[in-house]
Amino acid sequence: MAREFQRGHKAKISDLTPGTDLYVGVQIAAPGLTFDISCFGLDANEQLSDDRYFIFFNQPKSPEESIQLLGAQSGDTESFRVTLDRIPANIHKLSFTATLDGAGQMSQVGPGYIRIVAGGEEVVRYAFDGSEFTTERAVMLGDFYLKDVWRFAAVGQGFDGGLDALLKNFGGEIAEEAPADPQPQAAVPSFAPPARATAPPPFGAPPAPQTPQPAPSFGAPPAPAPQQPMHTAPTMAAPMAPQAPSPYGQPGQPPQQPQFGQVPGQGAPPAAPFGQQAPPAPYGQPAPAPFGQPAPAFGQQPPGGMPPGVPQGVPQGGAGLQAALQPYKETATGQRWTSQNQQLMRVDLTMGGSGVLARQGSMVMYQGKVDFGYKGAGFAGRIVGNATGQEMQLMRCTGKGQVFLAEEGSHLHPIELQGDAICISAESVLAFDESLQYEVRRIEGHGIPGGALFTMQFQGTGTVIVKTHGTPVVLPVTPTTFADCNAVVAWSAASQVIISSQVRLRRNAYPGHSGETVNLQFRGAPGNFIVVQPYEV
Numbered sequence: 001m002a003r004e005f006q007r008g009h010k011a012k013i014s015d016l017t018p019g020t021d022l023y024v025g026v027q028i029a030a031p032g033l034t035f036d037i038s039c040f041g042l043d044a045n046e047q048l049s050d051d052r053y054f055i056f057f058n059q060p061k062s063p064e065e066s067i068q069l070l071g072a073q074s075g076d077t078e079s080f081r082v083t084l085d086r087i088p089a090n091i092h093k094l095s096f097t098a099t100l101d102g103a104g105q106m107s108q109v110g111p112g113y114i115r116i117v118a119g120g121e122e123v124v125r126y127a128f129d130g131s132e133f134t135t136e137r138a139v140m141l142g143d144f145y146l147k148d149v150w151r152f153a154a155v156g157q158g159f160d161g162g163l164d165a166l167l168k169n170f171g172g173e174i175a176e177e178a179p180a181d182p183q184p185q186a187a188v189p190s191f192a193p194p195a196r197a198t199a200p201p202p203f204g205a206p207p208a209p210q211t212p213q214p215a216p217s218f219g220a221p222p223a224p225a226p227q228q229p230m231h232t233a234p235t236m237a238a239p240m241a242p243q244a245p246s247p248y249g250q251p252g253q254p255p256q257q258p259q260f261g262q263v264p265g266q267g268a269p270p271a272a273p274f275g276q277q278a279p280p281a282p283y284g285q286p287a288p289a290p291f292g293q294p295a296p297a298f299g300q301q302p303p304g305g306m307p308p309g310v311p312q313g314v315p316q317g318g319a320g321l322q323a324a325l326q327p328y329k330e331t332a333t334g335q336r337w338t339s340q341n342q343q344l345m346r347v348d349l350t351m352g353g354s355g356v357l358a359r360q361g362s363m364v365m366y367q368g369k370v371d372f373g374y375k376g377a378g379f380a381g382r383i384v385g386n387a388t389g390q391e392m393q394l395m396r397c398t399g400k401g402q403v404f405l406a407e408e409g410s411h412l413h414p415i416e417l418q419g420d421a422i423c424i425s426a427e428s429v430l431a432f433d434e435s436l437q438y439e440v441r442r443i444e445g446h447g448i449p450g451g452a453l454f455t456m457q458f459q460g461t462g463t464v465i466v467k468t469h470g471t472p473v474v475l476p477v478t479p480t481t482f483a484d485c486n487a488v489v490a491w492s493a494a495s496q497v498i499i500s501s502q503v504r505l506r507r508n509a510y511p512g513h514s515g516e517t518v519n520l521q522f523r524g525a526p527g528n529f530i531v532v533q534p535y536e537v
Contacts, residue, residue, distance in 0.1 A: 002115070005126040007156035008336050008351045012149055013084065019118035020084040020150075024096060025076035026141060028112035030130070033104045036163050037078035039067055040170050042093040046333070047171035053091060054172060055080070056163075067094065076115075084150050094144040095155075095170070095334075099137060099163040106133035106158055114141040116152065126154035133158040134400075138166045140334055155334050157351065337414045337463050345405045345412045345465055347397070347431070354462075355398040358405055358431035368401020392426050392456075396434070405431050410467035421459035421493035424466060428489045433462030443497050443520070457493055466490060469535035477528040482521050490531040495524040 003016065013020075026037050041053025041062065048054055052063050060069035066086035070079040082094065096114060100106070107130045115125040126142055133139065136158030143153045159166055331340055336351040347356050349370060357375055375394040397403050406412070407430055415422065423441060432438070441457040458464050468489055475481065477495050491497065498521050522530055 002122040003124045005124055005154040007126070007128070007132070007154055007353065009126070010151060010153040011124070012151050013144070014149060016116065016123045016152065017118035021118075022082045022084065023070075023117035024080040024082055025074065025115045025117065026078045026096065026098065026112070027076050027114075028098050028109055029077060030104065030108045030110060033108060034101045035077065036099045036101050038097050038099070038163070039069075039080055040093075040095040040097065040166075040172075041067060041087075041091045042095060042170060043090055044092045046093060048167070049171065050090070051172060054167070064088065077112075082144065084144070092146045096141045096143070097159075097166055098139050098141060099166060101163075104137070106130060106136040106139050109133070114154075124152065126156065128156050132156060136160055137162045143334070153335070155351075157334050157348075337465070339412065339414065340404070342411050343406055343409050345414065345431070346402055347405065348402050349397060350400050352433065352435075355396050355434045356403070356431055357394045357396055357434055358403070359407060359429070360393045360395045362405045362407045362430055363395075363397070363403055364406050365404040366401055368399065370397060370399040370401040370403055372397055392429060405465070407467060410469065411471060413466045413468065413472075414463050415466055415490075416463045417458065417460060419459075419461055421457055422464070422490055423455045423457050423493050423495075423497075424464065424490040425485075425488070426456045428466050428468065429456065430465040430467045432458065432464035436460045436462040436464060443499065459493070466531075468533040470533055472531050472533040474529050474531050476526070477522045477524045477530060479523060481523075481530065482519055483530055483532055484519050487532045487535060488520060488530060489533050491522060492524070492528040492530075495522050495528040495530070497522055 003011075005011075013022075024039075028035050028037070036056065038054065038056040040048055041050070041055070043049045052059070053067070055062060055067050055069050057069070061067065064086055066083045066088070068081040070081055073079055080096070087094075109130040111127065111129045113125050113127040116123050128139075128141075138159040138161060140155045140157045140159060142155055145151055145153065159169070161169075330346070331338055332346075336348050338346045338348070340346055344364070349356065349368075363372065373396045375396045410430070412430060417436065436458050437460045438456055438458045441455050443455060466489060472489055477492070499519075522528070
């Protein structure tokens with residue numbers, strides 16, 4: 001049964017189907033309008049570095065035929081065949097797009113979808129309609145992207161301009177006159193599984209398996225049957241960043257080092273998870289300075305990379321204002337949350353369908369039509385916040401646009417929750433999706449005034465942005481794990497936390513304090529974790 005995706009949802013392909021030979025169908029229509037449906041094969045920098053991987057009506061397949069344009073069939077306006085295990089290593093992303101051919105705008109489109117079919121069976125569908133767009137003339141529908149394994153993301157992001165503007169956005173060049181195809185395109189080719197003892201069966205959906213079968217072969221979907229029930233339960237979005245097989249705090253799995261701080265989304269590679277080597281710097285972002293060396297000044301290259309005779313301050317890519325500013329340009333990945341650098345986070349309010357709650361004063365810039373409102377905690381919330389020290393002064397960000405958030409140069413780490421929970425000190429929270437539930441959690445203890453400390457617990461589906469002083473580290477919980485409250489940032493909600501009675505109280509511990517002056521002891525089953533920052537007050 002197909003899984004219904006909403007905009008922003010993501011999942012590993014292997015969680016949807018074991019197959020790698022897939023059919024992608026797109027349905028989009030509007031009265032009096034025509035559409036060009038294309039696939040862009042992008043490199044690690046999200047650029048069309050090889051024009052042969054721009055698959056459209058005039059170039060229906062890639063050189064090795066891992067991506068093929070099949071045409072309209074089975075109720076789809078356009079369809080593709082994608083063979084994931086044949087895609088070359090330099091292609092990291094397949095972006096499926098629809099653009100208007102002629103006048104019109106995307107707000108005029110009727111109900112449409114992008115779907116994935118494996119072995120003739122639909123496994124996932126993302127539906128959309130014109131109410132999600134305004135004056136855009138193009139829309140990025142969905143992405144296949146490689147992040148340790150192939151994954152799928154429902155994007156649904158409008159784009160101003162037509163096919164030419166979209167091509168320029170991906171770094172392609174527009175030729176004055178495209179060369180004609182020397183051979184006339186034949187009818188849509190049929191496809192069948194590899195030959196066995198007899199001739200291969202015709203293209204179509206395979207019969208229902210009687211016994212467990214290996215990964216399904218590619219097959220076009222059957223014509224849609226009327227009144228076919230569809231699964232409409234919300235789908236849990238898988239994180240975009242590479243993650244360990246089993247994060248801390250998940251029962252039933254062997255303990256693995258978690259990927260705290262992973263960026264939910266694809267595009268520019270996220271900051272490296274704690275304890276791992278940072279990935280290569282994405283296009284448009286400077287590489288981090290080696291440990292122990294200062295970062296280069298704005299507009300300058302590291303001295304070690306300067307060729308002889310080139311004065312400091314002149315980029316190697318050429319002189320001029322544009323060359324100097326190029327490494328610092330905005331990173332737009334088509335995802336809801338995107339790290340611009342270690343200290344700056346961008347949230348796209350046009351995605352996700354809900355607002356964002358952020359710490360008051362954390363907005364440094366915004367684009368588009370964004371409304372900022374005061375988010376009150378109510379009388380009861382103020383009483384609890386004042387009594388526990390876990391009060392957050394929040395603003396609510398809604399509308400259509402992008403908001404850039406930062407605070408005092410703190411390092412920012414997006415954490416995507418998928419129904420699980422995490423405990424975070426209120427002082428370490430910068431922003432979070434309004435869809436998350438949060439409450440004050442009591443930490444029991446003896447030997448201090450008030451008899452308890454407090455923290456914030458976040459739970460549900462969404463992203464919370466955690467700020468730290470410096471780069472934190474994730475440590476597993478053992479029977480002898482102790483941490484100072486000044487250094488602890490977060491921990492798994494399944495951990496048992498008690499106040500250590502062996503630590504002398506400091507003079508500023510008093511009833512109602514947030515607890516940042518007392519050491520904590522952590523206990524829990526294997527798989528639980530704590531996050532500690534290199535900071536001490």
